[in-house]
Amino acid sequence: MASFGWKRKVGEKVSKSALQQFEAEAEKPEDGGGQVEEVDWLQSIKRRREILQEDCTAKSKRLKAEGEQLAEQGRHWEAIKKWDEAVQLTPDNPDLYEMKSQVFTILQEVFPAVKAAETAVKLRPLWWVGWQTLGRAQLNLGEVDLAVRSFQVAVHLCPSERSLWQEDLAWARRLQKQHAAAAEKTRQEEEAKRQILNAPELQRDYDFESDEVLAACEAVADRQTRYEQLRKTTVVVDAEGHVRNVVTGEGGSQETTTPAKEQYVKARGH
Numbered sequence: 001m002a003s004f005g006w007k008r009k010v011g012e013k014v015s016k017s018a019l020q021q022f023e024a025e026a027e028k029p030e031d032g033g034g035q036v037e038e039v040d041w042l043q044s045i046k047r048r049r050e051i052l053q054e055d056c057t058a059k060s061k062r063l064k065a066e067g068e069q070l071a072e073q074g075r076h077w078e079a080i081k082k083w084d085e086a087v088q089l090t091p092d093n094p095d096l097y098e099m100k101s102q103v104f105t106i107l108q109e110v111f112p113a114v115k116a117a118e119t120a121v122k123l124r125p126l127w128w129v130g131w132q133t134l135g136r137a138q139l140n141l142g143e144v145d146l147a148v149r150s151f152q153v154a155v156h157l158c159p160s161e162r163s164l165w166q167e168d169l170a171w172a173r174r175l176q177k178q179h180a181a182a183a184e185k186t187r188q189e190e191e192a193k194r195q196i197l198n199a200p201e202l203q204r205d206y207d208f209e210s211d212e213v214l215a216a217c218e219a220v221a222d223r224q225t226r227y228e229q230l231r232k233t234t235v236v237v238d239a240e241g242h243v244r245n246v247v248t249g250e251g252g253s254q255e256t257t258t259p260a261k262e263q264y265v266k267a268r269g270h
Contacts, residue, residue, distance in 0.1 A: 060090040067099065076103045094123040094130060101133050105140055113137040128158035135168055144179055148172045185230065192227040196220070 067082035080103055083096045090096070097120040104113035117134035124130055135150030151169040158164065 056089040060086040060093065060096075063089070064093075064096060064099075071099070071103055076107055079103055092123055094120040094127060097123070098127075098130050098133050101137050105133075105137050108140070110137065110141045114141055114143075126157060128154040128161065128164070131157065132164060132168060135172065139172060139175070144172060144175045148176055185233070189227065189230045192223060192230055196223050196227055 063082045063086035067079040067086070070076075070079035070082060080100055083100050086093070087096050097116045101113045101117035101120065104110075104116060114134070114137045117130065117137045120130040121127065121134055131150050131154035135147040135154065138144075138147040138150060148169065151164060151172055154161075155164045155169060
């Protein structure tokens with residue numbers, strides 16, 4: 001049986017004289033007329049890359065414009081799809097992320113809205129529009145303190161934009177005060193409930209023929225009344241930022257101010 005062996009390489013049986021002739025011809029200098037022109041490959045690659053970047057930028061701009069038209073028509077998910085395609089071509093364009101955040105906010109997709117706005121301000125930290133959009137997205141998420149900070153940054157970057165401090169920042173601060181007041185009301189309710197359950201008057205033994213029993217009952221009743229009143233009130237912050245308690249009805253209705261939709265998302269040209 002024949003033993004296994006490597007396949008012979010092509011040209012392995014070339015004669016020694018032919019090989020010497022080939023080496024001699026290779027050592028001869030080439031004529032000036034046959035000189036091969038040198039190519040600057042680095043410059044060629046750089047130029048091709050610039051052409052590709054120009055093509056990507058142009059296509060991204062077209063997709064961005066198409067997305068804007070779809071968003072204006074209310075076709076929000078289609079607009080987001082166009083902008084996602086544009087992001088694949090120009091991932092460092094903050095305008096795309098900022099517009100996506102606006103549309104996500106309209107669609108009540110709160111987490112994607114915040115994430116897109118965060119990317120926009122990361123790419124362009126000194127862009128007040130991005131900080132405004134981030135603040136509005138954070139408000140929808142319920143992060144009032146973060147929204148106040150974002151609006152403050154936007155005001156610092158562009159103090160001449162009146163809507164920032166007259167609408168966005170003022171509204172966020174009212175919500176901030178209302179949250180603080182609501183937290184204080186909850187604390188008072190818990191304290192009143194604790195005083196009812198652990199009333200010191202209930203820990204004593206009384207002579208039921210004495211006036212102390214009547215005073216103890218009155219004290220417990222006062223605590224119970226205060227607790228019920230706290231449960232029937234709600235905290236409201238008016239336009240001037242004043243905190244006031246409003247008594248609710250039996251149906252649980254309460255006086256509150258609902259912000260207009262435009263206070264969260266405002267159409268903006270790009």
